[in-house]
Amino acid sequence: MGQTLKCISPIDGSVFAERETLSREAAFDAAARARAAQTAWAARSLQERIGLVMAGVAAVGAMNDEIVPELAHMMGRPVRYGGEFGGFNERASHMAKIAVESLADIEVGEDASFKRYIKRVPHGVVLVVAPWNYPYMTAINTVAPALIAGNAVVLKHATQTLLAGERMAQAFASAGVPADVFQNVFLDHDTTSALIAEKAFNFVNFTGSVGGGQAMERAAAGTFVGVGTELGGKDPGYVMEDADLDAAVDTLIDGAMFNSGQCCCGIERIYVHESLFDAFLEKAVAIVKGYKLGNPLEAETTIGPMANVRFAGEVRSQIAEAVEAGAVAHIETLPEDDGGAYLTPQILTGVTHGMRVMREESFGPVVGIMKVQSDDEAIALMNDSNFGLTASLWTRDLERAQAVGDRIETGTVFMNRADYLDPGLCWTGCKDTGRGGGLSVIGYHNLTRPKSYHLKKVTG
Numbered sequence: 045m046g047q048t049l050k051c052i053s054p055i056d057g058s059v060f061a062e063r064e065t066l067s068r069e070a071a072f073d074a075a076a077r078a079r080a081a082q083t084a085w086a087a088r089s090l091q092e093r094i095g096l097v098m099a100g101v102a103a104v105g106a107m108n109d110e111i112v113p114e115l116a117h118m119m120g121r122p123v124r125y126g127g128e129f130g131g132f133n134e135r136a137s138h139m140a141k142i143a144v145e146s147l148a149d150i151e152v153g154e155d156a157s158f159k160r161y162i163k164r165v166p167h168g169v170v171l172v173v174a175p176w177n178y179p180y181m182t183a184i185n186t187v188a189p190a191l192i193a194g195n196a197v198v199l200k201h202a203t204q205t206l207l208a209g210e211r212m213a214q215a216f217a218s219a220g221v222p223a224d225v226f227q228n229v230f231l232d233h234d235t236t237s238a239l240i241a242e243k244a245f246n247f248v249n250f251t252g253s254v255g256g257g258q259a260m261e262r263a264a265a266g267t268f269v270g271v272g273t274e275l276g277g278k279d280p281g282y283v284m285e286d287a288d289l290d291a292a293v294d295t296l297i298d299g300a301m302f303n304s305g306q307c308c309c310g311i312e313r314i315y316v317h318e319s320l321f322d323a324f325l326e327k328a329v330a331i332v333k334g335y336k337l338g339n340p341l342e343a344e345t346t347i348g349p350m351a352n353v354r355f356a357g358e359v360r361s362q363i364a365e366a367v368e369a370g371a372v373a374h375i376e377t378l379p380e381d382d383g384g385a386y387l388t389p390q391i392l393t394g395v396t397h398g399m400r401v402m403r404e405e406s407f408g409p410v411v412g413i414m415k416v417q418s419d420d421e422a423i424a425l426m427n428d429s430n431f432g433l434t435a436s437l438w439t440r441d442l443e444r445a446q447a448v449g450d451r452i453e454t455g456t457v458f459m460n461r462a463d464y465l466d467p468g469l470c471w472t473g474c475k476d477t478g479r480g481g482g483l484s485v486i487g488y489h490n491l492t493r494p495k496s497y498h499l500k501k502v503t504g
Contacts, residue, residue, distance in 0.1 A: 047232045051206040054120040054349040054385040055339060061118070061206045063230045071235045074227055075244035078169045078196040081224035086166050086194030090147065094140045097191050100216030100226075101136045104180065105129045107211060111180070116340035118205045119176050120348040120385065121303055123341055128180040131465070135181065135483060136188040138467035143192050146488040159499040164492040166194035167270070168246035171239070173260070175251045176204035176351060177306040177407075183212060185471065185482045186249045187226070190491045191216075196225045198245065200236060202252075204351050237263040245269060247491065251308070254476050272480025272490055274473060276405040277433035278312045280426040281462060282448070283324060284419070285317040287438035291460065293327040296436060297411070299463035301332065301389050304350050305359075305409035309434045309456070309463050313395075313402055314413045315422045321415045325393060328413070329374045332389050337380040349385035350408055356387045359408030362401040363390055371395045371412070397428055405431065419448055427453045432474035436462035455481075 046065035053060040066074065085093070104111075112127040152160040170190045174183040183199060190197050201209035213228035231239075240248055240263035249272045250260045257273040264271050281296040283289075299311035316324045340348030350356040367373055374391045381388040389409035395402050402412050416422045426435055434456040437445045442459070449457035455473035458464075465471055465483065472481035480490055 046230075049203045049206060049230055051118050051204060052352065053117045054351050054353070055117060055341070057353070057384070063206055063210075065230045065232045066235065068235050068238065071229065071231055071239060072242075072244060074229055075169060075198060075239055077224040078198055078227060081222055082166070082168055082194070082196035085191075085196060085222065085225045090143060090192070093192050093194065094143055096220050097188055097216070098136065098140055099219035100212075100221050101133055101184070101188070103215035103219045104212060105133060107215060111211065113341060114207060115179070115205070116348065118207065119179070119306075119351040120340050122345045122348045124343055124345065128178055131178075131181045132184050135465065135467045136184050139189045139483065139487065140192060142468075142485060143189075143488070146485040147193060147492065157500065157502050159497070159501065161497050163495045163497065164193070164488065165495045166190075166492055168195060169244070170195045170197050170491065171245040171248045172197055172199045173236070173248070173250040173252065173256075174199065174201050174209065175308075176202035177303065177308065179205035179208035180212070181465075182251050182308070183209065185465075185487070186491070187212070189483075189487050190249075191221065191226060193488055193491050195247075195491060197227070199226070199228045200231050201228065206230075233259070240264050240269065241267065243267050243269060248272070249480070249482070250274075257478055270490075272482070273478030274308065274433075274471070274480070274482070275476060275478040276431050277308055277310070277473070277477055278403065278405055278429045278431045279309055279434045279436070279454075279462075280429075281311045281314040281436040282416075282422045282426060282438065283314065283316040283320055284437070284439040284441075284444070285319045286440045287317075287320065288440070288460070289320055289323060290327070292438040293324055293331065295460075295462050296438075297328050297331045299436065300411035301335070301347060301409045302463070304347055304387070305389070305411075306351060306355070306407055307463055309465070310407070311411060311436060311462055312406055314411055315416045315425055316413060318415045318417055321413075325374070325391070325413060328391055332375055332391055335389055337378050337386060337388065347389060347409065350387055351385070353384045355408060356385050359387060359406050359410055362399075362404065362406055363392065363410055366392055366395055366399045366401045366412070369396075369399055371399065371401070397425065403429065419444075423448060423451050427451075429453075430476040433477045434458060434462070
C-alpha cells in the first residue's frame with residue numbers, strides 16, 4: 045500500500061481530497077511508459093504537437109468554472125479573482141508562438157564539401173515537480189514547452205493542490221495528447237528520489253522550497269541528469285524620490301498581499317526614499333486596512349486564508365519576533381483572524397536586516413518597509429539576501445533603473461511594475477533561488493539538448 049496524500053482545506057481544516065501514492069514498482073512503470081511513448085511523440089511534426097498542446101490548454105480553460113472554487117477549497121485563493129487561466133493561456137500561447145524559431149536548426153555553414161548545423165533535440169522524459177501557490181501557471185511554464193519540444197512529461201503536483209495535476213492530465217488527454225506522453229502521478233518523497241537517482245528521467249524541473257531543491261540535486265548527484273530549480277525568494281521593491289507614488293504603493297502592496305502573500309515573486313521587503321517614506325506608509329496602511337479577510341468562497345472576500353495553518357504559523361512567528369525586537373505593526377488584528385490559517389495582513393516599520401522577517405522567506409501577507417537615503421544604500425540592502433528572484437524599481441528615469449538594475453543580484457529587474465511573469469523573458473534566479481530558466485527561447489534551450497551535425501559530402 046502507498047502513502048495517503050491528503051489535501052487539508054484551509055477554509056475549515058477538513059480533508060478536501062486524498063489520493064494514494066504509487067508503489068515503487070508502479071512509479072517506475074509509469075516512467076517506463078513515458079519513455080516508450082516519447083519517441084513516437086517526438087516523431088510527430090512540430091505543428092501537430094503545438095496544436096495538441098494548445099487544445100489541451102483550451103480544455104483546461106473549459107473547466108475553469110469548476111477549477112476556481114476547487115482552488116479556493118485547496119489553497120484559499122478567493123473566487124473573486126477568477127483562477128489562473130488567463131496567465132496559464134498567455135504563457136502556453138507565447139511558447140507555442142515562438143516554438144518554430146526557438147527550436148529551429150542553427151545553421152553553421154554549407155558548401156560543396158560540408159553541411160554543418162546544430163539541432164535542438166528533446167531530452168526524453170521530463171519530470172515536473174510543481175508547487176501549490178499557483179498550481180496551474182507554474183506547471184504550464186514547463187509542461188507546455190517540454191511537450192512542444194518533443195519530450196514526454198511526468199507531472200508531480202503538491203499535496204496542497206492535489207487535484208490540479210490530475211485535471212491538467214485529463215484535459216490534455218481529452219484533447220488528444222497520448223496518455224503516456226503526459227502523465228500526472230502521486231509520489232512520496234522517497235520514490236521520487238529513487239526515480240531521479242536511477243535515471244528514470246532525463247531532466248527534472250522543480251519549483252518549491254530551498255530544501256526541496258537541495259533534495260532534488262542530491263538525488264540527481266552523479267547521474268548527469270539536469271535539474272532546473274526555482275526556489276525561495278525575498279523580493280525587494282525600491283521606491284526612488286521621483287517615483288509615481290500612487291502607482292508604486294498600489295502595485296507594491298498588491299504584490300506583497302495578493303494570494304495572501306503566497307507568490308514566488310511577491311514583494312517581501314520595500315525600501316522607500318526618505319522624502320516619500322511617510323506618504324508611502326500612510327497610503328499602504330490605508331490599502332491594507334481596506335481588505336476583507338474571510339472565506340474565499342464568498343464574493344466580498346479580498347484576502348483568504350493562507351494555504352495551511354503551518355504556513356500561517358511561520359508568518360506569525362516572524363512578525364512576533366520582529367515586534368519584540370522593536371518593529372512597529374501597523375494593522376490591528378482583524379476579528380476574522382482565528383490564530384490558524386486566517387491571518388491578518390501586516391505592514392511593519394522599524395525593521396532591520398537582523399530580523400528574520402527581512403531575511404527569511406515569509407511567503408505570507410507581511411511586508412517590512414525601510415527608509416533609505418540613496419541608491420547605494422538601497423542596492424546594498426536589496427543585495428543583502430540569500431535569494432535573488434526579482435526586484436521592483438520605481439522611478440521615472442529609465443537609465444537610472446537600468447544602472448541600478450545592473451548592480452542588483454537578481455534574476456529579473458522590473459521598472460514600475462512587479463509580480464508578473466512575461467513569457468517572452470527568461471524566468472530565472474540566482475543565489476539560493478536556484479538555477480536554470482523557464483519560458484522564453486531560453487526555456488526551450490533548457491528543455492532540449494544541442495546535437496551537432498558535421499556532414500562531409502565528398503570523400504574523394
